[in-house]
């Protein structure tokens with residue numbers, strides 16, 4: 365009853381004001397036309413990505429986690445209002461949400477009048493499988509943030525005089541928030557924050573509280589350009605989707621954010637272990653940066669920040685827009701995900717200040733670069749101008765976040781020295797991402813042991829992982845010899861266009877369950893390496909890689925008495941006999957590994973030395989290949 369009354373009044377308002385349906389009726393009503401707040405930009409003038417103003421004391425404002433931003437009422441209100449307004453801007457405006465999203469992939473049109481190179485106009489400007497992956501996305505996000513900053517500051521001026529100053533002060537320090545997908549949910553909250561879940565929200569603003577479209581839920585096309593989105597079923601969808609269930613309704617399936625939250629949080633332990641290894645073992649910038657590096661440059665380290673970031677695209681989209689490279693940037697989650705990715709990049713840079721880009725060929729074609737083109741730190745990051753004179757940002761110019769006028773609490777050198785920042789980071793990385801790795805489990809056992817020694821309740825040096833009772837019977841000596849232990853990793857290599865779109869390699873101890881849709885939750889599952897691949901179009905045999913750490917699963921086998929320790933003598937035969945894998949295609953069906961072009965799976969191990977002090981990450985030996993699974 366209530367619901368239908370609500371909908372009726374919404375329709376009534378829209379028709380009385382002669383507004384086009386839906387989109388405008390869901391934009392916050394300031395009482396003045398949107399064009400007076402954000403005048404339309406002509407495509408004739410160049411858009412320059414600049415540096416946002418510092419605080420009055422000269423320091424740069426921080427990009428905050430979304431849950432921190434929610435607590436800052438003024439900034440939060442203006443963030444939601446600005447994103448809602450941004451999404452309502454005319455799709456012909458080069459500074460509209462639509463056009464800025466369109467830089468990354470479809471509609472494969474020039475932006476800022478930066479033209480494609482011959483043979484490349486069937487791609488977006490974004491650089492994937494490229495050493496430019498981390499730094500290209502930095503000015504891209506800065507452009508998005510700059511437009512948000514402009515709108516936030518405009519909205520601040522619309523508040524009534526008694527509160528306007530408060531909002532204007534808050535607006536000055538506005539920066540894009542990130543969503544920390546590598547952190548466990550705070551007590552009592554969902555992992556994927558509920559602010560993304562509802563299609564409509566009650567939002568407070570300069571003209572009171574109104575029911576508006578939630579700009580974090582989706583982007584609504586106005587209109588949908590079917591030429592740009594020719595794919596079934598995406599060509600039907602007038603707004604971006606997450607985990608759409610097309611069995612129920614192919615044309616307008618609702619998003620299922622609960623499913624996104626569950627799918628992603630089930631991947632969290634793998635994400636954390638991969639990050640822990642990335643931060644402690646990867647010292648070379650090219651190896652850190654892209655999933656194309658390992659094969660192109662013969663590195664024994666097959667993970668990368670790009671490959672880890674892919675997990676969020678695949679499980680955050682669950683066959684919605686985020687899952688497809690050229691469509692992903694239309695989902696508003698893209699920007700909070702990529703801001704988090706940029707934060708990881710900034711953290712890694714702070715730990716490895718002298719590591720930097722070595723020239724390397726682009727593996728995939730992008731709008732202004734054919735595959736095979738050598739890229740380096742001075743390659744223009746198109747289409748982002750740094751100045752009116754037509755020069756572009758480069759990785760060298762974008763190397764520190766402060767160049768764009770933002771920082772992160774974890775990397776901010778205005779409060780702590782660079783060395784203190786490094787030590788704090790190492791301590792935090794062990795704490796945040798090391799919890800379920802051997803190092804974290806040992807630390808917990810040791811602190812538990814101190815308590816136990818005092819109260820003499822339990823035998824000493826037992827693991828004490830509350831979350832993982834499978835490990836509670838394990839003893840530290842079974843894993844560590846002095847300060848050393850052996851880490852085990854599954855490494856996956858495939859052709860960049862191996863299948864039609866994304867897929868995943870799942871690993872098991874024992875046989876895979878017969879039904880591939882049960883693989884994600886299989887009790888004997890170790891985890892998976894999701895591959896955010898391109899469609900088979902050119903038959904490219906360029907290679908990409910990703911990894912899955914196996915050590916925690918092996919420690920569970922030690923606890924069960926299947927293997928005595930982590931040494932190669934014990935683990936290698938065990939894995940040879942018991943480790944299996946399966947390939948799950950984008951529609952959850954099983955694919956024979958023979959059909960996956962370029963598939964190669966090798967298990968490696970490395971000797972890890974744990975540091976003496978808590979503010980130092982473990983050090984790694986060069987990984988050694990132990991057995992070839994495929």
Ligand SMILES: *[C@@H]1O[C@H](CO)[C@@H](O)[C@H](O)[C@H]1NC(C)=O
Pocket residue numbers: 393394395396571574
């Ligand atoms: C505020 O919003 C209402 C509709 O919710 C609209 O009628 C009015 O014009 C807006 N502006 C002001 C100043 O009230």
Ligand SMILES: *[C@@H]1O[C@H](CO)[C@@H](O)[C@H](O)[C@H]1NC(C)=O
Pocket residue numbers: 472485486
């Ligand atoms: C790409 O360029 C070719 C040749 O110039 C042209 O026929 C085609 O329409 C272009 N495609 C797009 C998406 O602009």
Ligand SMILES: *[C@@H]1O[C@H](CO)[C@@H](O)[C@H](O)[C@H]1NC(C)=O
Pocket residue numbers: 609610611612
């Ligand atoms: C999609 O909907 C169908 C029909 O209602 C249901 O059987 C199926 O379990 C749903 N799929 C998912 C992944 O929720």
Ligand SMILES: *[C@@H]1O[C@H](CO)[C@@H](O)[C@H](O)[C@H]1NC(C)=O
Pocket residue numbers: 595596688864865899
């Ligand atoms: C990828 O390929 C599949 C199967 O050929 C096709 O259905 C789908 O539309 C393609 N998607 C994209 C984004 O090209």
Ligand SMILES: *[C@@H]1O[C@H](CO)[C@@H](O)[C@H](O)[C@H]1NC(C)=O
Pocket residue numbers: 735736737902903904905
């Ligand atoms: C670029 O990609 C095409 C098509 O996949 C491939 O045939 C060609 O060898 C690649 N060129 C280079 C230099 O990698």
Ligand SMILES: *[C@@H]1O[C@H](CO)[C@@H](O)[C@H](O)[C@H]1NC(C)=O
Pocket residue numbers: 926937938939941942
């Ligand atoms: C394979 O796993 C089983 C069950 O965990 C175990 O009993 C067996 O010893 C393993 N095989 C080898 C060769 O280690």
